Amino acid sequence: MTVFFSKKCEYGLQAVLFMAARDEECVCPAEEISKKLNIPKEFISKILQSLTESGIIESKKGKFGGFKLAKHPSKIKLIDIVEAIDGLDSFNSCVLGFPNCSPDKPCPVHDQWGALRTKAYEMLSSETIDKFKEKTLNKIKI
Amino acid sequence: MTVFFSKKCEYGLQAVLFMAARDEECVCPAEEISKKLNIPKEFISKILQSLTESGIIESKKGKFGGFKLAKHPSKIKLIDIVEAIDGLDSFNSCVLGFPNCSPDKPCPVHDQWGALRTKAYEMLSSETIDKFKEKTLNKIKI
DNA sequence: TCTAAATCAGATTATTTTGTCTGATTAAAG
């Protein structure tokens, strides 16, 4: 079905961008994220849990608990979120599924695809999420 | 898991490149493709069937039957195979999974991602598979 | 005409991904 990020990763990216667009210190219950972004509550909870383990966000338990960014938005890159959820394998493995695809033994589209993938990686790792605050606010009503 | 093409699509691309690298007129039984490319026979058969329906390859039934390209390799583009198997939705839908992502209502990474995706599309639709013959031969022993 | 070797077709199974349910734990506030 040709997808780039898994659903989990899409939701994780959405959620972190959402949190970055709000007041930094304010904790955000999973339920609120679920409603604002139309993601099943239990599912986003699981994703937020794993992002907590990765140190990208942190959780506050109990009443008035929730999630918030663990670092300043200018310290969080998109690729950090992708890595935490989907991993970086796809940036290293062959797009056609051939084994041992490498510069020595390139698959037919090795060079062309490699260049594109590198660009994608660079984009995801150059941009920090504070840059997206405005655009996120345009897209999601907080 | 961050993947670009589905397994089906990867296998379909591999198979078509394989056929293009052989003598054009020679029909290729599914079993041979399965063995050379290490793809489960019944699975690649199904994929080849759907590529036959799409008119990219054609099948010859019965003894000494098999599959071969329906057109000259210079007339088949990578994107044709992707379209036949995975469809082109991913080139039009939001990479972050936001609904109604468009230039009017762009998602946070709309511009950056759009540019990359366009490049990917251009690559897949500019290159015809005859260009890959040599590289395929290097990768797969026929 | 018969047999072997292939595609074709549909049902079934397995695995992965996505999503749901239930209950325990934690912490704030009356």
Place this chain on the structure above:
DNA sequence: CTTTAATCAGACAAAATAATCTGATTTAGA
């Protein structure tokens, strides 16, 4: 100390994708 509202945790269910099995049909050649 009790209630309430949240995370945490693990089992469970559903859906999508990947793979397998079985048998029918087709066709070349003896």
